[in-house]
Amino acid sequence: MSRPTLTALAVDVLTTKDGHEKTQKSIAAAKLWFDSVDDGDPLEIGNTTPPDVPSRPDAPELLPPNKMPKRKTGSVKGRAALLHAIAHIELNAVDLHWDIIPRFAHVDMPRGYFDDWVKAAAEESKHFNLLCDRLHDMDSFYGDIPAHLGMWRSAQSTATDFMGRLAIVPMVLEARGLDVTPGMIEMFRNVGDEKTVETLEIIYSEEVGHVAYGSKWFHFLCGRHNKDPKVEFHRLVGEYFPGGLKPPFNDEKRAEAGLPLDFYWPVAVS
Structure with missing residues (x-):
């Protein structure tokens, strides 16, 4: 059976909607990459084309930053809203770090470049899941309230x-x-x-x-x-x-x- 390329693994993460499934795939892809490196036979980088916009879950609703409700962190609900905002940033970061691999795969870069962004993507995946655990403890969940849609604009530009x-x-x-x-x-x-x-x-x-x-x-x-x-x-x-x-x-x-x-x-x- 042929092995996947690193860009194919990246695009698989990017085209996964559900946040938890996305982060599971991200962590698994990182393990596959680093196992291949440790074995002395790294996966090929490949040239799979990334989507213009990554797949996202149906919730949260995405709003312009100036339309986001104000957070009041003096209550548990307000602090949960803050953690929700951070979780949203971390999930965007998972996509951003995987996107930079296939987006610029045509540029000749050392293997360490790929190592760094695969590691970063796996860590962002861990961060998202840790924050989701804290939201659960606060009787909330990712998608419970709106989030801003500004982050991917920098990726597009x-x-x-x-x-x-x-x-x-x-x-x-x-x-x-x-x-x-x-x-x-x-x-x-x-x-x-x-x-x-x-x-x-x-x-x-x-x-x-x-x-x-x-x-x-x-x-x-x-x-x-x-x-x-x-x-x-x-x-x-x-x-x-x-x-x-x-x-x-x-x-x-x-x-x-x-x-x-x-x-x-x-x-x-x-």
Whole structure:
């Protein structure tokens, strides 16, 4: 029986609607990839074409960000709504990390590039499932309330721009998670919800790696094309994220992920 290619596995995840089935396939695909690597016979990358938009469950209803109801985190229901929003981000991240593999499979990249994004996709899958467990404990579930439809717009706008995708998704959108997660951890700690604190701390520690993958491969491509990474990052943020980056920034964790101060402060807005 012929073995699947990595891009075929990615597209299988992307075209799966149900969130739990999607994440199960994601984790299984990652295991298959890394088992093949460990065996010294990695799967072929392949050239399966990804969908323009990944398959999504029928719920939650997706709304423009400015139409989303305000969350009040002073109640269990409000805190569940916050976790629902994070779960939605994590499920989008599963698709984003699998999409970057077939989307740019025509570009010659080292095997480590594929290792990084497969690992990131598997970790995002774990994050989604951990958050769903916490929602269940709060008598809620993913799909229970609306979610915003803004995240995939960045993927669509950078669908033909490899460096733009690396700059905007991991180095802007995921880096934002490093800025806001400590405050969420503190909020849940203050109400005595240690299970959610543990979940968010896992997500926080692993998201640093995902931002770092973006920075690493962005710098790699800048070197290949003789571009100044800082100048190129500023140009791409101006093109794809014209509203600019909003402080406060977690300078320490951003530095740990390979984002120095002079990358993002010059494109910050008050």
